[in-house]
Amino acid sequence: MFIRTAEEIASGMFARSLKCVRCGKEYPLKKFYKCPSCGGVLDVKYDYVKLADEVDLRSLFSKRGLNLWKYIDFLPIRKSSEIVSLGEGMTPLLKAERLGESLKVKSLYLKDETRNPTSSFKDRPYTVGVSKAKEFGVKAAVVASAGNAAASLAAYSARAGIKCYVFVSENVPAHRLLEIQAYGAEVIRVKQVPDGVFRITVSASEKFGWYNLTTSFYNPYTVEGDKTIAYEIYEQMGFEVPDWVIIPVGVGPLLVGCYKGFNELRNLGLVNEVPKMVGVQSEGCAPIAKAFEENRSEVEPWKGELKTVARSIVNTLQEYPDEGTYTLQIIRRSKGWALAVSDDEILRAMDDLATAEGILAEPASATVIAALRRLL
Ligand SMILES: [Zn+2]
Incomplete structure (x- = not known):
């Protein structure tokens, strides 16, 4: 089943739908998190036949690239103008x-x-995730993390010009938050066990429309x-x-x-x-x-x-x-x-x-x- 809007087809993007890894239901490439039907993880599906037909794969993989966006044909982004990049990928x-x-x-x-x-691999998921946030026109991103993920999301949010909210548990030492705050992110301390913080990001995301980019499998992109x-x-x-x-x-x-x-x-x-x-x-x-x-x-x-x-x-x-x-x-x-x-x-x-x-x-x-x- 192909679920692509006319705009996506016109853009030449090869990503075609989100598919639940548990129940198999497919959804359009919209602002979904887990499967609305069963709560399973959603996986981005591509039209590989079309991709192989239209992209010269040998030359794509031989071509020098300054960052991972040379692989845009394998990524769920419609237009290069929507990319939020700091020059990630192509690491030694x-x-x-x-x-x-x-x-x-x-x-x-x-x-x-x-x-x-x-300085961490988290820049790979976030260059894509924040580019999607920009495409969806959201005003803010949110994450449950006090480490590499939060620092990365804070940096990419700054680059995209969107607000970044970082939820951490109250016992995280202040020095661990300095890098995150340096990028202008707002840190919110909550009285919770470490994993309980995630549930709060889900509520905040639903209530305020913030794009949830916690790096579990919650965000499919x-x-x-x-x-x-x-x-x-x-x-x-x-x-x-x-x-x-x-x-x-x-x-x-x-x-x-x-x-x-x-x-x-x-x-x-x-x-x-x-x-x-x-x-x-x-x-x-x-x-x-x-x-x-x-x-x-x-x-x-x-x-x-x-x-x-x-x-x-x-x-x-x-x-x-x-x-x-x-x-x-x-x-x-x-x-x-x-x-x-x-x-x-x-x-x-x-x-x-x-x-x-x-x-x-x-x-x-x-x-x-x-x-x-x-x-x-
Ligand atoms: Zn499902």
């Missing part, structure tokens, strides 16, 4: 010679996402930005894809988006295989890894004490365990793995990355090397 893929040698891995590559405009990382890896590896991709996971949109990008390359006949996706969590909060290890079909919210150095990937999934289940399903579909690593392993991995490769990673990012050491 570094071969880790020394670390690879010490771990006895012949081809180990690191995708350095700190080179994005606000942001994951599309995440998938561009797969195209870049494909290009940077000389039009091949790795056997395994290891990604830190809180809820999992980066892992799911990355898998979607690789799948698109396979469906378009550009590669034969899709990498196995590994999701890494910290032992201090590991609802998805726990469900994987216990061979359960559904992820349950994390009940244990939250104690870890890898703060950026802490998410108990208390308010949206179904989204963790979706990530778990994708990991299994890719024939991948989910696991949790300890703080000691993470700190050792940070040291390895810095001393062997010159990369000072935050703890959540270093989990991937800790996971690799476990998997070997």
Whole structure:
């Protein structure tokens, strides 16, 4: 089924609808969040036949690009005039010679996402999400986050000239909010447990019309930005894809988006295989890894004490365990793995990355090397 407005068809955009991953219902590319019918995650669908027919894919992927918007044909944006960009994407893929040698891995590559405009991969989902906000004509964006996501959304909102509201729990230290506030975002402290803050953004979004860009799977457009990382890896590896991709996971949109990008390359006949996706969590909060290890079909919210150095990937999934289940399903579909690593392993991995490769990673990012050491 094709649900595109006359304007979208005229614009040449290849995105055609939003489809629920649970019940299969399709919706037009409007301001939807979860499936209005069943509450499932919505996924952007494209007309790949038309795309392959009209776009010279070989030259697209060979062409030099300054940022990820060279992939606009794979993104749900109608016009280039609606793009809100700070020059994100096209981050280096570094071969880790020394670390690879010490771990006895012949081809180990690191995708350095700190080179994005606000120093995290969150700029990928937000360049797309805020561009959609501009297209929808909203006056404000809202997010539940006190970390990389909030800083990124604050920056892109400033760039778009829209207001940004950031909801955080009352116990977040003031120094963690300085970068967010520097971009002019308004921080609102609420008396809630960390995950409870999300529910408030939903209410505020419904009441005031603010565009909710919390980077779970709540907003269906942001994951599309995440998938561009797969195209870049494909290009940077000389039009091949790795056997395994290891990604830190809180809820999992980066892992799911990355898998979607690789799948698109396979469906378009550009590669034969899709990498196995590994999701890494910290032992201090590991609802998805726990469900994987216990061979359960559904992820349950994390009940244990939250104690870890890898703060950026802490998410108990208390308010949206179904989204963790979706990530778990994708990991299994890719024939991948989910696991949790300890703080000691993470700190050792940070040291390895810095001393062997010159990369000072935050703890959540270093989990991937800790996971690799476990998997070997
Ligand atoms: Zn549904």
